[in-house]
Amino acid sequence: MTTARAHRRKATAAAIAAVLAIAGAAGCSSKAKDKDTGKAGAGGVKTDVGVTDKTIKLGALTDMTGVYATLGKSVTQAQQLYVKQTNAAGGICGRQLELTVRDHGYDPQKAVAGYTELEPEVLGFAQFIGSPFVASVKQRIDADKPLVLPQAWSASLLGSDYVRVLGSTYDIETINAIDFLMKEKGLKKGDKLGHVYFEGDYGENALSGSKYMAEQNDLTIVEQKIKPTDNDMTAQVAALKKSGVKAIVISAGPRQAASLVGVAAAGGLKVPIIGNNSAYAPQLLATQAAPALEAMYYVATPALPIGDDAEGPSKLAADYTAAYPKDALDNGVVAGWTAAKTMGEALTRACEKKDLTRDGVDKALLSIKDWNAGFGVHDFTDPNAPSSLESVIIKPDKAAKGGSSVVREPEVSEAAQSFKRS
Template identity: 30%
Template sequence: MLRKAAPALAIATMLTLTACGGSASGDSASADGVKTGKGVSDSEINLAILTDYSGPLAQPATSGSIGLEIKLDQVNAAGGICGRQLVLHKMDTKYDPQVTTQQYRAIANKVVMIPQLIGTSSLMAVKDSIAKDDLPTFSASLNTAALKLEDVAIYTPPFEVELINGLVWAAQKAGASATNPLKVAVVAPADEYGTGYADSVKFAAEQIPGVEVVASPTYSPADNDFTAQATELKNSGATVVILANTMAQTAGLVGQSAQLGYSPQWIGYSGAWNAALAKPLAGLTDNFYVSASYGALNDDVQGIKDMNAALAQYAPNEKPSNFQVAGWLSGTATAAVLEKACENKDLTREGVLAAMQDLDIDFGGILPTVNLGTGDSIVSYQSRMNTVNAEGLLIPTTDWAETDQARAWGEANGF
């Protein structure tokens, strides 16, 4: 949710201060007539990424960071934004809320925006500080909980939409009906966000004749043994399992289930898969699908072409990963926002937040164009289904589509 307009009294106060030669926020006009504040000088626009470089999600999170970095490198090579170079401060949260808080405090006063913040728990740890500091932030945790936070926005459809669309596709593929029932299970973390994921799947299941959720095992982020969850899934008789977990749990869940002789159709959302899983799960992904709200490395669209060119130029030794695509999207969204703020001649935090309002963002075909709105609504209900190849890369099997069940869920929850 992007920050609402300041009350009239507050505006009057700021105008009075300005008239007296002062500023309520310390903002000032630069030599080129662009209003600047924290994190912005005549030559630089400072940004921060808070992500997991050395914790349990280090591999995919680092890939996402690289996608963001190469997009910013490309922008800088073209002259930057408003004649200023984009400088990225990389902060390692270790996927730990306490560390995230420390890293946020260390960098908050030095930047104008956070273009990528990884992890729902990390985001929630600093949400109040983000609101207090009026610090524009793009959440890389595509959870609808982020839509309710002040000064935070999501530039793609959220995980819940991916999960619901994945379930609808599976039901259609199986021909589910009252006379041809389909048993489904959903795996999610044992916290309020996991409960939200599972509830979205259950909501959709109730809208589809013949679909029944027969099990919903949970896990803790510290879990390494998934025997109990795999056993519950097998005993439930579910032929489709919806994975609302991170990629850190996918190998254990699928691998342990295989050891028990259980091989359902697996459907993960975008956060449940990474190309690095291909090797440990070799031979076990023939019936594995990913419901994703953004495109893949093999897509023949301009956005992917641009990303691959930037990857070859600025990070040639990096192995391809779809999390790089996610990072590229955050960079694309950030550049679009800053360009708009530049057009408005206001690169303060307030100016960046204003630029985010009702902004159309073209991702070059990697996903359909979205409008950020006011930051408190779902930007799109479209996703598509993918298989994974031997290298772990996503291969699309459907076109972009939205489902009535996803939109009904969004409306029921005020999005």
């Protein structure tokens, strides 16, 4: 860990110290009583936190009102759809699923407070949006042992038996993205590459992928660090244009991506721009930036998009549209469904072992290898690795279902295969 990152972690800890103090005072004395060692329940299945003879309680810590509100809504509704369909089919292990949702609005204190509230009540979390927020409670998760399947892809979340990254981490995703730029969009060795990124775990992890590709290909990275509250990318575009970049990576949110692409096109900086998976929402195609997005913008994602013709996306798109006819399809639906489906698979395997305790569910997840929820193959046997190294490259497309179309199928670049984290 660099000194700068250590300082940021300390700052984050200080910002949420009051919440953590309350959590410690209110929760520590009761947890020992609440968490049984695993008593046999219905069907002879061992249970502890969040499981009764009739229900399995899961938590969702989402963003419905902050920078990722669009993503949060789609992820949450997809998971609610999974719960509804699973319960209608009889549930899991003779029990009905319950999903309790809390909106943190991409606020660190609310995220920690939400975890503190739900952790003693749920078996695990099928959703936790925000790499910095998951990282801020990672030590508590390792102690409490609820399985957490976050909608966050920072490599800082690796190494835990209980926080499992679904799909490629941001560094790997960025390596695959730049490989695409070099092989298919004209970026060459010796060129300058711009990288606009959020401060914090997400952006910095993506930046490490850019720096690795720079070392491998004699690229010069022109950095532009921004905050989640920065929505106008005019200054960043001016700096990148002045430096002569030949392509740009953006590791931020959809609003920042739309501004970056729109301002770049208007200002004559017509270079290919590629974003990490969190940097696009099809709702952007209803903005003035739509023509520029369709012409210049690409996105690296860990899974097939919701509009793909494969069986998994096609069925989910139809089911989601039937359940939420007024809401747009986007890849948050895929992220939410995949996490819920993965949690369901772990619960099913744990039930077969007659152990629905937190430890039992985690061990069940560790047994899952070469498993496909319909959007890509996952391997959960190594907590130190993401479940996949593949990335799909998509582009905004008004004519496509879900607002995007595939321009490169799931692929792991040679650079990603050889990448080793320091």
